Amino acid sequence: xxxxxxxxxxPPLDEWYDGSLGIExxxxxxxxxxxIDGIVALERGAAPSGGIISxxxxxxxxxxxxxxxxxxxxxxxxxxxxxxxxxxxxxxxxIFPAAAKPFAALRTALxxxxxxxxVIITARGELDPSERALQAGALVLTTARSAERLRxxxxxxxxVRAISDTDRIDVDDIFDALQADGYHTILSEGGPxxxxxxxxxxxxxxxxxxxxxxxxxxxxxxxxGLIRGVDFGRTPRRTRLLSVRRHESHLFLRYRLExxx
Numbered sequence: 001x002x003x004x005x006x007x008x009x010x011p012p013l014d015e016w017y018d019g020s021l022g023i024e025x026x027x028x029x030x031x032x033x034x035x036i037d038g039i040v041a042l043e044r045g046a047a048p049s050g051g052i053i054s055x056x057x058x059x060x061x062x063x064x065x066x067x068x069x070x071x072x073x074x075x076x077x078x079x080x081x082x083x084x085x086x087x088x089x090x091x092x093x094x095i096f097p098a099a100a101k102p103f104a105a106l107r108t109a110l111x112x113x114x115x116x117x118x119v120i121i122t123a124r125g126e127l128d129p130s131e132r133a134l135q136a137g138a139l140v141l142t143t144a145r146s147a148e149r150l151r152x153x154x155x156x157x158x159x160v161r162a163i164s165d166t167d168r169i170d171v172d173d174i175f176d177a178l179q180a181d182g183y184h185t186i187l188s189e190g191g192p193x194x195x196x197x198x199x200x201x202x203x204x205x206x207x208x209x210x211x212x213x214x215x216x217x218x219x220x221x222x223x224x225g226l227i228r229g230v231d232f233g234r235t236p237r238r239t240r241l242l243s244v245r246r247h248e249s250h251l252f253l254r255y256r257l258e259x260x261x
Contacts, residue, residue, distance in 0.1 A: 009066075010105045016062055018245070023070040023185060029206040030188040030195055031067050033060055038225045039216035045079050045191055045224075053212050058096075059247035060210045064189075065096035067208060069103040071116040071187035073139075073178060077194040078122035087132050090118045090189065117183060121194060122146065123169050129153045141177055143167060171201040196230035199237055202259045207239065213249035 007022025014020060023029060033054045034040045042049045054060040068074055069092040076090065092107075092115075093100035107114065118138040120127065125146030127134065134140075137157035140150060147162035154160055163173040178186060188198060198204050209226075216223055239255040246252070 010102050010109065013066065013099065013102045013106060016099070017066060021066065021070075023067075024205075026184045027205045028186045028188070028198070028203050029067070029208065030190075030198070030204055031064060031208040031210075032190060032195070032226055033210040033212055034226060035212055035214045035216035037215050037217070039218060039223045040190075040226050041192055041228070042216065042223050044222060046083055048084050053214060053216060054210060054250070055212065055214070057210075057212065057247070057250055059250060059252070060212070062096045062099065063208065063210065063252060065092040065094075065099055065103060066106075067187055068092040068095065068116055069106045069112075070110065070185060072112065072185045073117040073119050073181075073183040073187070075119045075121065075174075075178075075186055075188045075194070077191050078120055078124075078127055079193070080189065080191045081120055081127065081131060081133060083191075086128070086130060089133055089136060091115045116187070117181070119178065119183070121169060121174060123164075123167060125150045127154070129155055129158075134158045139177075139181070141169065141174055143169065171197055171203055175203065192224060192226055192228035196227040199227060199257070200230045200232075204257050206242070207253075207255045207257060209253045209255065211251040211253060 007020050009017060009020055032040050033050050035053050040049060042052060074090040092103035118133055120138055120140045122140060122142050123146065125142055135155050135157060140158060140160045141163050142150060142160065143164045144162040147160050150160045161177060163169060163177050188195060238258045242256055243254040244251065
């Protein structure tokens, strides 16, 4: 099943993806990898779960890079930054260096900046200024209380912006800040708490989900699924399957979320 809507990818991206891919301007989309028993986060979210669950599968890493290449900004929670470790970057070429040039060509064709802006959401301000992503430059959206402390710690390349006067960050305030900076096509890479809040607020248009052929298991509160901290009860959010792709035993699924009326 081919991806919809259709889009032209520059070579060799079209060959590696085995077809075309389009992301609509202004789309908010998420990307996760899950075990076949539904686990996306290990060790209470403290482990680099995506790489562990996917087995660092090359096709999955390519899709991650390709989805980043379409985005104005990549949106993550502070827990995701901590879990990925000090050397991680949220750029297309970092996750799949072999496609650095065609990723750059795609961004040029889309009239995007050289790299998507990394936007980190943190209420408590628990970030290590030595993280490579912060040294390279990011936008940190936080509370007024945390901002005062973070501005003294963060490297010059990173901007700290207070968007809440309380201890909680509202999803609408996040998107107001993104829109104010001209970021309209947004990729969210987690974690499950942030994704759950985005879905609950009807902000997610599409979900790209890699199903990895592993069983992660679950014991107590050590591992959890795609959404955490939100319960839709007897009114689950519905989706529509747009495409299915396969690379060996990995499945690459694309869904369109139906927004609540």
